[in-house]
Amino acid sequence: MTRMSRRRAPLVFALGAWGMAGCGPLNTLARDGTTGSSETSLGWFLVIVSCVVVLIVTILVLAAWARSRGRQTRDDAVFSGSSGLPWIAWGGVVIPSVVLVAAFLFTIGTLDAVAAPERAPAATIQVIGHQWWWEVRYEGAGEAQGVVTANEIHVPVGEPVRLELSTSDVIHSFWVPELAGKTDLIPGQTNTTWIEARHAGVFGGTCGEYCGAQHAHMQIRVIADPPARFRQWLVDQGAPAGPASDPNTADGLRVFMTSGCANCHSIRGTRAGGAVGPDLTHIASRTTIAAGALPNTQGNLMGWIVAAQAIKPGSDMPTIAVPARDLQSLAAYLETLK
Amino acid sequence: MATIAPISTAPIERLHETWESRPGLYGVLATVDHKTIGKRYLVTAVIFLIIGGIEALIMRVQLAHADTHLLSPEAYNQLFSMHGITMMFWYASPILSGFSNYIWPLMLGSRDMAYPRVNALSYWTFLASGIFIYTALCIGQAPNDGWFGYAPVSLQPYNPGLNMDFYALGLIFLTASTTVRAINFIGTVMKMRAPGLSLNRLPIFVYGTMTASFAAIFALPALTAGCVFLYLERQFHMHFFDAAQGGSPLLWQHLFWILGHPWVYIIVLPAMGMVSEMIPTFCRRPLVGYPYVALSTIATGLIGFGVWVHHMFATGLPAVSMSFFSGASFLITIPSAIAVFAWIATMWLGKPVWKTPLLFAAGFVVLFVIGGVSGVVTAAVPFDWQVTDTYFVVAHIHYVLIGINVFPVIGAFYYWIPKMTGRMMNETLGKWNFWTMFIGFNLGFFPMHIAGLLGMPRRVYTYPASSGWGTVNLITTIGAFLFAIGVLLFVINFFVSRRKGAFAGSNPWDAGTLEWAMESPPPPYNFAVIPIVRSRLPLWEDQLGDETPGIIPAEGRSHITEGAALAEGRETFGTSPLEAEPLHVLHMPEDSLFPFLLAIAMLATAYGLVFSQWWLAILGGVGMLACLVGWLWPRHLATGERA
Numbered sequence: 001m002t003r004m005s006r007r008r009a010p011l012v013f014a015l016g017a018w019g020m021a022g023c024g025p026l027n028t029l030a031r032d033g034t035t036g037s038s039e040t041s042l043g044w045f046l047v048i049v050s051c052v053v054v055l056i057v058t059i060l061v062l063a064a065w066a067r068s069r070g071r072q073t074r075d076d077a078v079f080s081g082s083s084g085l086p087w088i089a090w091g092g093v094v095i096p097s098v099v100l101v102a103a104f105l106f107t108i109g110t111l112d113a114v115a116a117p118e119r120a121p122a123a124t125i126q127v128i129g130h131q132w133w134w135e136v137r138y139e140g141a142g143e144a145q146g147v148v149t150a151n152e153i154h155v156p157v158g159e160p161v162r163l164e165l166s167t168s169d170v171i172h173s174f175w176v177p178e179l180a181g182k183t184d185l186i187p188g189q190t191n192t193t194w195i196e197a198r199h200a201g202v203f204g205g206t207c208g209e210y211c212g213a214q215h216a217h218m219q220i221r222v223i224a225d226p227p228a229r230f231r232q233w234l235v236d237q238g239a240p241a242g243p244a245s246d247p248n249t250a251d252g253l254r255v256f257m258t259s260g261c262a263n264c265h266s267i268r269g270t271r272a273g274g275a276v277g278p279d280l281t282h283i284a285s286r287t288t289i290a291a292g293a294l295p296n297t298q299g300n301l302m303g304w305i306v307a308a309q310a311i312k313p314g315s316d317m318p319t320i321a322v323p324a325r326d327l328q329s330l331a332a333y334l335e336t337l338k
Numbered sequence: 339m340a341t342i343a344p345i346s347t348a349p350i351e352r353l354h355e356t357w358e359s360r361p362g363l364y365g366v367l368a369t370v371d372h373k374t375i376g377k378r379y380l381v382t383a384v385i386f387l388i389i390g391g392i393e394a395l396i397m398r399v400q401l402a403h404a405d406t407h408l409l410s411p412e413a414y415n416q417l418f419s420m421h422g423i424t425m426m427f428w429y430a431s432p433i434l435s436g437f438s439n440y441i442w443p444l445m446l447g448s449r450d451m452a453y454p455r456v457n458a459l460s461y462w463t464f465l466a467s468g469i470f471i472y473t474a475l476c477i478g479q480a481p482n483d484g485w486f487g488y489a490p491v492s493l494q495p496y497n498p499g500l501n502m503d504f505y506a507l508g509l510i511f512l513t514a515s516t517t518v519r520a521i522n523f524i525g526t527v528m529k530m531r532a533p534g535l536s537l538n539r540l541p542i543f544v545y546g547t548m549t550a551s552f553a554a555i556f557a558l559p560a561l562t563a564g565c566v567f568l569y570l571e572r573q574f575h576m577h578f579f580d581a582a583q584g585g586s587p588l589l590w591q592h593l594f595w596i597l598g599h600p601w602v603y604i605i606v607l608p609a610m611g612m613v614s615e616m617i618p619t620f621c622r623r624p625l626v627g628y629p630y631v632a633l634s635t636i637a638t639g640l641i642g643f644g645v646w647v648h649h650m651f652a653t654g655l656p657a658v659s660m661s662f663f664s665g666a667s668f669l670i671t672i673p674s675a676i677a678v679f680a681w682i683a684t685m686w687l688g689k690p691v692w693k694t695p696l697l698f699a700a701g702f703v704v705l706f707v708i709g710g711v712s713g714v715v716t717a718a719v720p721f722d723w724q725v726t727d728t729y730f731v732v733a734h735i736h737y738v739l740i741g742i743n744v745f746p747v748i749g750a751f752y753y754w755i756p757k758m759t760g761r762m763m764n765e766t767l768g769k770w771n772f773w774t775m776f777i778g779f780n781l782g783f784f785p786m787h788i789a790g791l792l793g794m795p796r797r798v799y800t801y802p803a804s805s806g807w808g809t810v811n812l813i814t815t816i817g818a819f820l821f822a823i824g825v826l827l828f829v830i831n832f833f834v835s836r837r838k839g840a841f842a843g844s845n846p847w848d849a850g851t852l853e854w855a856m857e858s859p860p861p862p863y864n865f866a867v868i869p870i871v872r873s874r875l876p877l878w879e880d881q882l883g884d885e886t887p888g889i890i891p892a893e894g895r896s897h898i899t900e901g902a903a904l905a906e907g908r909e910t911f912g913t914s915p916l917e918a919e920p921l922h923v924l925h926m927p928e929d930s931l932f933p934f935l936l937a938i939a940m941l942a943t944a945y946g947l948v949f950s951q952w953w954l955a956i957l958g959g960v961g962m963l964a965c966l967v968g969w970l971w972p973r974h975l976a977t978g979e980r981a
Contacts (some may be wrong), residue, residue: 026792026793026794026805042718042720042721043721046715046718046721047715049711050711050712050714050715053707053711054704054707054708054711057678057682057703057704057707058704058707060682060686061682061685061700061703061704063686064682064685064686064690064700065690065692065700068689068690068691068692069692076622076689076691077622077881078622078623078848078850078878078881078882079622079623079689079881079882080623080624080882080883081623081624081687081688082687083626083627084626084627084680084683084684084686084687085626085627087626087627087679087680087682087683087686088626088627088630088676088679088680088683090679091675091678091679091682091683092627092630092634092672092675092676092677092678092679092680093672093675093676096671096672096675097672100668100669100671100672100714101668103668103714103717103718104664104665104668104717106718107661107664107717107718107719107720108661108664110718110719110720111657111660111661111719111720112657114720115657131496169490169496170488170490170491170496171488171490171491171587173652173727175795177724177793180723181652181720181722181723181724182652182723182724182726182727183652183654183723184652184653184654186581186587186588186653186654187490187580187581187582187587188581188582188586188587189581189654191653191654204793206793206795207795208652208726208727208728208795209488209652209727210483210484210488210491210727210796210797211491212415212483212491212496212497213411213412213415214411215795215797215798216411216795216798216799216800216801313410313411313412314411314412
């Protein structure tokens with residue numbers, strides 16, 4: 001089963017939209033890109049109708065309250081009054097039917113419009129969910145061959161990119177609000193979606209389906225680069241890690257190989273070939289570690305190595321007892337993996 | 339057809355003796371009085387509401403600020419799961435059944451429910467299953483994958499503790515309670531009405547519970563099957579949901595939501611029915627569009643079975659399937675719109691008296707519409723892809739569940755507690771109660787829409803400061819505590835009224851339905867004589883007069899104080915399903931310990947299964963069988979006694 005879905009244009013919900021634009025990295029109200037697409041219109045249509053409906057009903061109830069509020073005694077006898085059926089006919093049937101049919105047709109039209117990109121995708125990227133991080137593999141020959149990274153997807157600006165979503169364990173959901181609504185990663189099937197960034201920049205995302213203890217710490221980023229820069233990035237990522245250049249980092253590599261790191265992590269170009277955790281061949285080129293739990297700094301790297309279970313309890317990354325000197329050279333080595 | 343001999347005075351003392359439960363422990367455990375069972379349901383469900391509310395408040399403290407470490411992720415995940423399970427299954431449905439249990443026979447002019455012992459069994463199993471699921475929390479192994487328990491994260495490789503075994507067995511256990519309860523309601527509404535209380539005269543509250551009961555009968559087997567599969571897969575390594583072994587994780591989602599979506603209607607339709615009782619009473623006129631509201635109740639129940647896939651729009655379904663379920667999800671709005679405008683029209687065309695129950699009912703209408711539109715927008719698939727599994731949906735479900743369940747329930751307590759205890763609730767405290775809850779609720783839950791639109795996912799135990807979600811979460815936490823104070827005011831008001839409340843008399847609100855005909859609290863036998871009903875508002879007939887169309891038929895007025903006494907043992911009329919013509923005199927069962935013992939045996943079985951103590955499970959099974967044999971053992975009837 002597959003579903004193709006297109007980059008989601010702005011779906012702005014006016015309730016509370018005041019002062020919210022540009023407020024936080026996952027804002028569904030701020031969109032990268034064009035206005036005027038069918039999705040934007042659908043979003044606005046739903047928003048306005050919702051607000052009008054709530055407003056009308058609230059006014060009707062408040063008015064009923066205001067016009068009879070003084071009456072607190074119960075000397076009023078029961079009376080039968082008028083049938084009131086026009087209220088039901090207009091408010092309950094005719095008007096809602098018109099609005100709902102319009103909303104439904106709008107929805108169907110939008111679904112059709114976003115089913116596939118207008119041009120063939122420039123790249124196909126496999127996104128594989130893990131508890132609790134994202135494995136990202138670039139498909140195809142040439143520079144994309146063998147490119148494996150984690151928790152960051154680099155894409156070329158202005159070109160549609162196809163994503164193949166699968167999972168190694170439980171259900172996750174791929175969601176980068178400014179570029180795409182959610183598509184689930186489900187065991188036993190591969191769902192596809194597509195994204196297209198109109199501008200260069202970093203787009204935040206997060207796992208959209210509860211997936212266990214650390215669902216809260218499963219961020220993903222889409223980094224849109226100009227096409228030339230994107231191709232250079234592919235070339236860089238495809239290359240194996242260089243040899244350690246000085247005694248300190250050589251010592252760091254030794255620590256990496258002897259402290260158990262290599263059992264779970266790969267560094268292409270070395271003997272480290274573990275397949276449990278993220279590929280670290282170019283870890284220093286990434287902006288975060290631990291699926292967005294920490295910014296990628298040397299201090300955070302050291303903290304993560306010795307205290308992973310305090311930072312992200314339940315994750316597969318064990319707390320590693322490394323002597324302080326070894327830890328420094330290990331972090332220095334990892335810093336060279338650009 | 340039995341003859342109805344009007345008599346002027348009923349043998350009150352004999353009725354009392356016949357219907358009253360024996361004092362002492364035996365009476366407590368063996369009673370089948372629907373009023374006692376109803377009150378137990380209400381109290382137990384309110385306790386679950388408070389427990390679930392405390393769980394929510396702890397979570398709100400954790401979420402008030404970014405990067406808080408009050409709770410471990412595991413503790414948080416257990417709390418949000420228990421909060422959801424408690425509120426959805428052990429509060430929201432049982433509380434409504436409590437009202438129905440208490441009110442129905444009074445409203446229907448009957449002396450009991452159709453199956454009084456089954457009624458007792460449904461309460462005891464409800465209580466026992468609640469004790470069972472909270473055992474899990476006490477040993478620190480509460481369900482931790484949400485009330486929705488998605489596979490495969492709920493399967494053993496990812497969740498090796500007892501947590502989800504408690505979930506599966508606890509829900510199967512509770513389902514037994516809910517199923518027999520639904521059967522009892524259906525039996526009661528079909529067979530146990532006063533002569534003349536035909537289907538077109540039934541109160542909307544009865545329609546609500548009846549529809550919910552039918553929906554429960556058809557929806558619950560899907561959940562039961564899912565939970566049995568889950569238990570078998572976890573305990574015995576069968577492969578229903580494991581994709582690597584040919585199972586399907588989506589099978590669980592379908593089974594769960596085939597129950598899950600109708601369940602939402604099961605826990606709101608009776609509450610909407612209660613509002614349809616309160617609004618006419620306080621607006622001093624019959625409900626506008628009664629037949630349309632009744633039909634829209636049933637229509638909601640039916641269409642509710644065709645929308646479950648809108649919970650699964652992000653799972654990669656074919657477009658044609660999404661279109662169908664999107665359309666059905668839009669369509670289900672129409673019956674709700676009919677009900678909303680019936681309530682509003684009743685307020686506009688009546689003369690509202692703003693007592694506390696009406697405040698709750700009017701507040702409910704506004705919250706209902708907010709929760710309604712925030713739900714219907716998710717029927718638009720592309721919008722749903724953005725907001726699903728975010729706090730937008732958390733806001734939506736709370737507007738639905740608190741707005742459409744808790745607000746009517748508290749209103750209904752103000753409305754019917756005078757009937758149950760004979761004492762009025764305090765009006766001033768009641769108004770404080772309403773406004774605290776209403777303001778606290780909106781302050782707490784409206785900002786959740788915004789948190790969701792700012793991209794805050796559901797079920798996260800913490801969030802980083804850089805997310806920009808801090809302010810809305812702090813506001814939500816403050817609102818949640820204000821709302822909790824509102825609920826506390828209700829509890830205080832209840833206890834104050836028990837001691838100091840003004841005496842209610844039989845009909846303090848001058849309402850029109852039958853439950854207000856007898857003294858408050860009602861005697862054990864409900865009605866000294868079985869009434870004969872000629873309209874849907876028997877107590878308003880004198881005020882409405884003969885000319886009101888659709889209310890008073892040509893064949894005359896209802897008889898409340900004159901009718902058949904049926905005082906030869908526990909007796910009431912069995913009537914025909916449509917016209918409520920009396921067909922038989924039913925001999926109702928005596929008190930019995932078997933329902934209680936059966937629930938104990940089931941509890942033992944459940945513990946045996948969850949802890950893999952097979953001897954205990956078998957012992958419990960034998961106990962269940964023994965109880966059933968005892969329960970069904972034929973009795974010799976005394977000569978002259980009618981069966």
